[in-house]
Amino acid sequence: MAVTRRAQHVADTRAALLAAARELFATRGYAQTGTEEIVAQARVTRGALYHHFKDKADLFRAVMETVAAEAAEALVAHEMRHAQDHPSEPWDQLRHGFQSFLDVCTTGDFQRIVLVDGPAVLGPGSWDALVDEHGHGLLAAWLRQAMDNGEIDELPVPPLARLLASLISEASMYTARAADPAVARREVGEVIDRVLAGLRKS
Amino acid sequence: MAVTRRAQHVADTRAALLAAARELFATRGYAQTGTEEIVAQARVTRGALYHHFKDKADLFRAVMETVAAEAAEALVAHEMRHAQDHPSEPWDQLRHGFQSFLDVCTTGDFQRIVLVDGPAVLGPGSWDALVDEHGHGLLAAWLRQAMDNGEIDELPVPPLARLLASLISEASMYTARAADPAVARREVGEVIDRVLAGLRKS
DNA sequence: CCACGTGACGTACAGCCTGTATGTTGAAGA
DNA sequence: TCTTCAACATACAGGCTGTACGTCACGTGG
Structure with a gap:
């Protein structure tokens, strides 16, 4: 298979992080949004966040x-x-x-x-x-x-x-x-x- | 005396805080400036800051x-x-x-x-x-x-x-x-x- | 002149939040 | 099958903010 299922999972978590962060940043603002809230809404952990993004x-x-x-x-x-x-x-x-x-x-x-x-x-x-x-x-x-x-x-x-x-x-x-x-x-x-x-x- | 010496001191510390904060906020930005740096430059303590300003x-x-x-x-x-x-x-x-x-x-x-x-x-x-x-x-x-x-x-x-x-x-x-x-x-x-x-x- | 109250701080503490170091698991390749 | 590595999860340390409390000088009424 050209695109493996694992790769889909990776893209999915990344997309989930982006979507959750987008919504929270837009509503509460950057400073008022904790990373914990983001990962909770994305249903992952902070480890995933800091794996995909530098900070x-x-x-x-x-x-x-x-x-x-x-x-x-x-x-x-x-x-x-x-x-x-x-x-x-x-x-x-x-x-x-x-x-x-x-x-x-x-x-x-x-x-x-x-x-x-x-x-x-x-x-x-x-x-x-x-x-x-x-x-x-x-x-x-x-x-x-x-x-x-x-x-x-x-x-x-x-x-x-x-x-x-x-x-x-x-x-x-x-x-x-x-x-x-x-x-x-x-x-x-x-x-x-x-x-x-x-x-x-x- | 209409304006007491104490009142002058109060106004002075407040002005010092404003001046220090202004310089640091302008150069490093708000988020990158700690309250500790501000009070250090103003030569007071954080207590003075939180006495004069809400946060x-x-x-x-x-x-x-x-x-x-x-x-x-x-x-x-x-x-x-x-x-x-x-x-x-x-x-x-x-x-x-x-x-x-x-x-x-x-x-x-x-x-x-x-x-x-x-x-x-x-x-x-x-x-x-x-x-x-x-x-x-x-x-x-x-x-x-x-x-x-x-x-x-x-x-x-x-x-x-x-x-x-x-x-x-x-x-x-x-x-x-x-x-x-x-x-x-x-x-x-x-x-x-x-x-x-x-x-x-x- | 003196006790007392109050404002203007200084200090210590608790909580949160970020970033990092370390552990674990599952998949892909040899 | 064994190994290796990416993709996470977990645990920890440090910094920073806000607050509660203590203190000391100054003004003030008696």
Whole structure:
């Protein structure tokens, strides 16, 4: 057998650890979550945890990586669907992409793990290495294309991508903890649209 | 005597604790700083710490509050000086205010304490209560005035202030850890100027 | 002037939590 | 079949936080 049953077990425990850690990190936060709770929910022991991961922060890094990758994947899929339904409207494509980005960020897991605890746990350096890899690359590609198409003004792409990503992230946080999320979602959507429109070539 | 010597001693130890904590939190980060190191640098004991502050997080909150207040104060002073030198140029005033904001954020203390560790330690809710109080109020007032003057388009002010603040914050982080900070500072300045200009009434 | 109360600490202790060192088991290869 | 090694489980040590308690100076009323 190409893939042995033992290998399946190994992958299963690792996945169980990641799933348990993800849920607990997202709900209680990194610092308030003990390794004992994680392994209890995953139905293994701490030995398994420290066998698969270097330390607690390493586990967190793995969790954050899956969350980020998942979000990026969802975003790309969402975007490709929209591109099929409304082809050849590049500006609307970009605009819609940002709004989708915002909606993807507005999940409890993503916010707490990636945006709140991520920088503090991994340190800023290591954190935006991860984010660069998964998120900014996509955004930068969009922006570059929009510039090449002459839709938005020429600006240095790397900082623009980072600043716009931060804008979206903050918008998602604002939406999530607003008294009326629906109103907040509409308002930040309006602001983001306006900012984007301000970048258009006049 | 109205202010007793004892009261001065009390204020001194409290200030020493705040100063020591600020330096250590800024350099090593909250989680990597033990209470023992703090009291050692402040030349007191842990008893004093837990007498003045409820717990370690409460000390952090106090530190962050002073850092934020200090930044806001510096920004206001800087802005008033500029207003005196170049009066009655409201748009340039706003533009210059944002660039000053950026430079104020680009200090090690502010970044690590307020932007990186702040949200994770205090939790997002408590964190942006603090930031709203010290930072966003000022920004919102500027924006409101600019709208009333008809310089920028009407937009919901609270979310706009938060998103722009996030933009500046991220810009400061980008600048700080760029390979060439000078180039990065120029580029993010350019981007911010462009975003602001995009909000102008057409 | 003096006893007394209280605030501002210092000290000692207990609990938790992380990381590591060591033991055990089952499967794969020779 | 014997051996070896990966994948765990268990036990232990250290550090760190928070708290309970003790103490001492300072202010205060009699």
